Amino acid sequence: MIHDHLSQTFAALADPTRRAMLARLSKGEANVTEIAKPFLKEMSLPAVTKHLKVLERAGLISKSRDAQRRPCRLNGEAMRNAAEWMEQYRVFWEESFDRLDAYLATVTAKKKAKRSTNGPTK
Amino acid sequence: MIHDHLSQTFAALADPTRRAMLARLSKGEANVTEIAKPFLKEMSLPAVTKHLKVLERAGLISKSRDAQRRPCRLNGEAMRNAAEWMEQYRVFWEESFDRLDAYLATVTAKKKAKRSTNGPTK
DNA sequence: CGGTAAATTAACTAAGCGGTTAAATACTGA
DNA sequence: TCAGTATTTAACCGCTTAGTTAATTTACCG
Known part of the structure; x- marks a missing residue:
């Protein structure tokens, strides 16, 4: 309710x-x-x-x-919100440090992509 | 049940x-x-x-x-399973093609990381 | 108009969920 | 052993959810 x-x-x-x-x-x-x-x-x-x-x-x-x-x-939007909430827990299921490194690299890549294309993200 | x-x-x-x-x-x-x-x-x-x-x-x-x-x-494992299920819908919330490109790049990066380092994953 | 297809609403039931209070269990430490 | 701390279990309540069947709405078509 x-x-x-x-x-x-x-x-x-x-x-x-x-x-x-x-x-x-x-x-x-x-x-x-x-x-x-x-x-x-x-x-x-x-x-x-x-x-x-x-x-x-x-x-x-x-x-x-x-x-x-x-x-x-x-x-897609609702599912994106849910997925983004989960994202903060990714470090708990990325069990090895090098895979965590790989993830951090992807975050950088995403930021770059976002910077070049789009606008404000909440 | x-x-x-x-x-x-x-x-x-x-x-x-x-x-x-x-x-x-x-x-x-x-x-x-x-x-x-x-x-x-x-x-x-x-x-x-x-x-x-x-x-x-x-x-x-x-x-x-x-x-x-x-x-x-x-x-982390249970949440990973849920996140992985959601992953198949990512294309529906990645609204622009270049951001989709960025995602595909990260997938490649992850595969590479896994291949080079790896070790037993529970 | 009358018939039919597509979908929803109404009214009801059984089961599950989130909460309560009171009682029981598990363990520590003097 | 006894008192106290930490947590769970039991029994119960009210609301929500997932399903049912029957009836209704909405729109097309001949």
């Missing part, structure tokens, strides 16, 4: 059905019945609608309209 | 209290009362124990024993 956005995103990801839906959408836009097809043996269509609503409120997907269809597409 | 490991990890991360506990542990080992201190205005000690158990079952932390204390420490 107090749920901040990050919590909502992680909660949405904490379900294999929803992760499978995201995997499907990573291959391209799809409407509700198309997304539902692989799951209709296991659950009803309203259940699918609910899962999609969870993904939508978490900002992971967005729906548009095409006649009766509601084409859904993946929305 | 059917919860696969990845779902458990994401579910554990979907709570600001638990994320704050991880942040605390990223600064170093701490036992239960130490971890609990910032939260005892908002919740009881058993509530803290429960949160820690969620983190533990998700593999995000591990407890050891020191007399009556249960020192907890962060365990």
Whole structure:
């Protein structure tokens, strides 16, 4: 209820059905019945609608309209926020120093790329 | 109940209290009362124990024993698994091609580092 | 208009989660 | 052994979540 956005995103990801839906959408836009097809043996269509609503409120997907269809597409931003939060823990899973070095090198590379191309990052 | 490991990890991360506990542990080992201190205005000690158990079952932390204390420490592996799952969606949040290029460069750099140094990875 | 397809809403249920208080356990140290 | 510190367990409560079926909405098409 107090749920901040990050919590909502992680909660949405904490379900294999929803992760499978995201995997499907990573291959391209799809409407509700198309997304539902692989799951209709296991659950009803309203259940699918609910899962999609969870993904939508978490900002992971967005729906548009095409006649009766509601084409859904993946929305990278929410997942980026989650990934960026995780990034601060990378040092804990990069177990050897030289791999940590490699990571620090990539950070430098990224900063360079960012400096050359873009604008302000929060 | 059917919860696969990845779902458990994401579910554990979907709570600001638990994320704050991880942040605390990223600064170093701490036992239960130490971890609990910032939260005892908002919740009881058993509530803290429960949160820690969620983190533990998700593999995000591990407890050891020191007399009556249960020192907890962060365990990077579970978070790495989650981060690696997310990695496949990176293309959806890397909005410009040159930043994608930069990322691909880092992947190459990592491979090189691994090849040259390596050693057994648990 | 009437029929059909696509998706959502309503109303309900069972189970899980986050919290509580009270009691129990584990260990130390005089 | 006894008192005290650290932590967990038990039993319970209210809310949320994931699912159901039935009904409704929305838009197309012949």
